[in-house]
Amino acid sequence: xxxxxxxxxxxxxxxxxxxxxxxxxxxxxxxxxxxxxxxxxxxxxxxxxxxxxxxxxxxxxxxxxxxxxxxxxxxxxxxxxxxxxxxxxxxxxxxxxxxxxxxxxxxxxxxxxxxxxxxxxxxxxxxxxxxxxxxxxxxxxxxxxxxxxxxxxxxxxxxxxxxxxxxxxxxxxxxxxxxxxxxxxxxxxxxxxxxxxxxxxxxxxxxxxxxxxxxxxxxxx
Amino acid sequence: xxxxxxxxxxxxxxxxxxxxxxxxxxxxxxxxxxxxxxxxxxxxxxxxxxxxxxxxxxxxxxxxxxxxxxxxxxxxxxxxxxxxxxxxxxxxxxxxxxxxxxxxxxxxxxxxxxxxxxxxxxxxxxxxxxxxxxxxxxxxxxxxxxxxxxxxxxxxxxxxxxxxxxxxxxxxxxxxxxxxxxxxxxxxxxxxxxxxxxxxxxxxxxxxxxxxxxxxxxxxxxxxxxxxxxxxxxxxxxxxxxxxxxxxxxxxxxxxxxxxxxxxxxxxxxxxxxxxxxxxxxxxxxxxxxx
Ligand SMILES: [Fe+2]
Numbered sequence: 001x002x003x004x005x006x007x008x009x010x011x012x013x014x015x016x017x018x019x020x021x022x023x024x025x026x027x028x029x030x031x032x033x034x035x036x037x038x039x040x041x042x043x044x045x046x047x048x049x050x051x052x053x054x055x056x057x058x059x060x061x062x063x064x065x066x067x068x069x070x071x072x073x074x075x076x077x078x079x080x081x082x083x084x085x086x087x088x089x090x091x092x093x094x095x096x097x098x099x100x101x102x103x104x105x106x107x108x109x110x111x112x113x114x115x116x117x118x119x120x121x122x123x124x125x126x127x128x129x130x131x132x133x134x135x136x137x138x139x140x141x142x143x144x145x146x147x148x149x150x151x152x153x154x155x156x157x158x159x160x161x162x163x164x165x166x167x168x169x170x171x172x173x174x175x176x177x178x179x180x181x182x183x184x185x186x187x188x189x190x191x192x193x194x195x196x197x198x199x200x201x202x203x204x205x206x207x208x209x210x211x212x213x214x215x216x217x218x219x220x221x
Numbered sequence: 222x223x224x225x226x227x228x229x230x231x232x233x234x235x236x237x238x239x240x241x242x243x244x245x246x247x248x249x250x251x252x253x254x255x256x257x258x259x260x261x262x263x264x265x266x267x268x269x270x271x272x273x274x275x276x277x278x279x280x281x282x283x284x285x286x287x288x289x290x291x292x293x294x295x296x297x298x299x300x301x302x303x304x305x306x307x308x309x310x311x312x313x314x315x316x317x318x319x320x321x322x323x324x325x326x327x328x329x330x331x332x333x334x335x336x337x338x339x340x341x342x343x344x345x346x347x348x349x350x351x352x353x354x355x356x357x358x359x360x361x362x363x364x365x366x367x368x369x370x371x372x373x374x375x376x377x378x379x380x381x382x383x384x385x386x387x388x389x390x391x392x393x394x395x396x397x398x399x400x401x402x403x404x405x406x407x408x409x410x411x412x413x414x415x416x417x418x419x420x421x422x423x424x425x426x427x428x429x430x431x432x433x434x435x436x437x438x439x440x441x442x443x444x445x446x447x448x449x450x451x452x453x454x455x456x457x458x459x460x461x462x463x464x465x466x467x468x469x470x471x472x473x474x475x476x477x478x479x480x481x482x483x484x485x486x487x488x489x490x491x492x493x494x495x496x497x498x499x500x501x502x503x504x505x506x507x508x509x510x511x512x
Contacts, residue, residue, distance in 0.1 A: 014359075014360060014361065015359035015360060015501070016357060016358075016359045016360075016361055016498040017288060017359075017471065017472060017475055017498065018288045018289075018359060018446075018475075018498045018499060018500045019446060019448055019475050019476065019497045019498050019499070020288055020289050020290060020448065020467040020472050020473070020475060020476055021289045021290060021446060021447065021448055022290070022434075022447070022448040022449040022463060022464075022466075022467075022476070023297075023447075023463060024434070024436075024447045025434065025449075026382075026384060027372070027374075027380040027382040027384070027385060027434075028372060028434065028436075029382055029384075030372065030380075030381055030382055030396060030397075030398055031370060031371070031372030031397075031398035031399075031434070031436075032370060032372070032436060057302040057303050058301070058302035058303065058304075058306075059302050061302075063303070069445070071318065071319070071321075071322060071323055071442045072318065073318055079318050079321040080321070080324075081321070081322070081323050081324045082324065083324050083325050083326030083327075083328055083329055084326065084328050084329065085323065085325065085329065086325065086329040086330070086368070086400075087328045087329060088328065088329065088330065088331045088334070090331055093331050093333055093334065093340075104323065104324075105323060106323035124318075127316065127318050128316050131316070134318065136317075136318050136319045136442055138442065138445055140447055141303055142299055142303075143297070143299030143300050143301075143302070143303035143304075144292065144300070144303050144304065145289075145290035145291070145292055145294060145297065145300055145304075145463075145466050146289045146290055146292055147445065147447060148292075148305065148309070149309070149319065149443070166312055166313075166314060167310070169310070170310070194302070194303050194304070194305060195302060195303065195304060195305055195306055196306070199305050199306060199307055200305070201307070201310055202305050202307075202309040202310070203309055203310050203311075203312050203319075204308075204309035204310065204311045204312065205311075205312060205313075205317070205319055205320070205443040205502035206311050206313060206502065
């Protein structure tokens with residue numbers, strides 16, 4: 001029975017209208033973060049690098065309730081990932097951590113009370129010949145109605161990034177927001193600024209325009 | 222900014238303290254989380270918020286409908302300092318890493334994870350419900366084997382989160398988080414209890430309509446979605462600037478589940494159906510083998 005205050009669902013028109021985004025809100029903390037979420041490789045891995053930083057709002061204040069997700073190719077450039085990021089202990093149901101062997105390519109880390117986050121990973125390789133390697137980064141936060149995409153490039157790829165035609169429209173200081181800073185051997189810093197003068201460059205993957213395509217799929221609403 | 226520890230986050234002036242819950246009227250100072258920051262004065266009234274939402278919707282009616290909320294939506298006050306001022310840079314590389322995405326498998330969930338009523342030693346209080354539906358791409362193709370995560374308040378409108386200071390009871394038998402993988406038809410299913418509405422501090426007398434938070438993965442990282450599912454006929458809809466941030470009416474309705482009597486289980490639970498459609502980046506649209 002149709003609920004009276006809603007219009008009856010129209011027959012499926014293609015493409016289907018996407019479900020709108022809504023903010024992650026302040027209370028995701030017992031649901032989305034998982035133990036070892038930022039540890040793509042075990043501590044002590046000889047190739048491990050540490051990537052860390054802060055998230056700041058438009059007033060320059062740290063954001064203590066942002067959630068960051070990373071997705072990246074492995075050092076050989078393969079972006080196929082592997083299951084097991086959220087591996088559960090079948091006895092207790094608790095998070096068991098990654099198996100330490102397969103590189104899942106996916107990390108999820110909330111900012112702490114200081115607005116700080118940290119992951120331990122491997123340097124991504126080029127996902128196609130001559131591609132500039134990067135970590136894809138997705139930002140969620142209370143106050144953010146729709147997540148934001150950006151990319152983290154390691155500073156050794158700065159020249160290649162500057163030569164990438166996809167980013168040619170950006171002045172150097174804007175482009176610099178997509179570059180991590182080398183702080184120490186195998187340790188890099190990447191701060192995110194959601195708004196303002198040194199605002200991070202955020203990215204968009206344009207969507208298919210609304211246009212009719214194939215006949216409706218049975219069951220699609 | 223140096224690497225040293227920044228000072229403790231001060232609540233930024235005009236937009237604070239956003240979604241901190243309303244303390245009881247006799248509470249002194251702020252909540253534990255906002256460090257005793259005084260309440261924001263003057264807090265906007267519901268009428269102020271209604272007017273701002275109405276203006277935004279009227280303005281949107283004259284433009285191409287937006288599928289997603291604008292990130293700058295003043296009636297949702299915590300968006301003020303957390304939205305970028307520059308437009309995002311469009312990327313059309315068909316080989317971008319974002320057009321692939323993380324994969325999950327049977328190691329990542331347990332069978333119990335989709336039943337939020339069986340995580341403790343006894344049953345939670347509240348109205349037992351099932352929520353089911355399909356995760357699809359915009360062509361109607363199922364999103365298979367992907368991770369769906371949910372979280373919600375308990376039947377009284379309280380989250381199992383220590384920053385939630387709403388003076389409603391916690392339920393020792395309910396945490397309110399769950400996950401599952403979609404099946405070959407893109408189907409997901411959860412058993413839970415209906416969450417309660419709850420107050421928040423966006424404005425005076427601000428109440429969120431009952432909702433379940435959802436997190437979804439597609440085959441591409443660029444299809445990622447975090448959203449909220451609402452229950453049909455909720456009288457709080459017109460007052461809520463978060464639902465209202467979706468300025469297109471048809472798009473807003475896509476956030477509301479259907480009550481489906483066929484899904485109700487006799488003498489056990491009420492059934493809701495909610496299908497979810499993920500964005501398809503144009504670059505994946507013509508690429509065969511993705512679906
Ligand atoms: Fe909520």
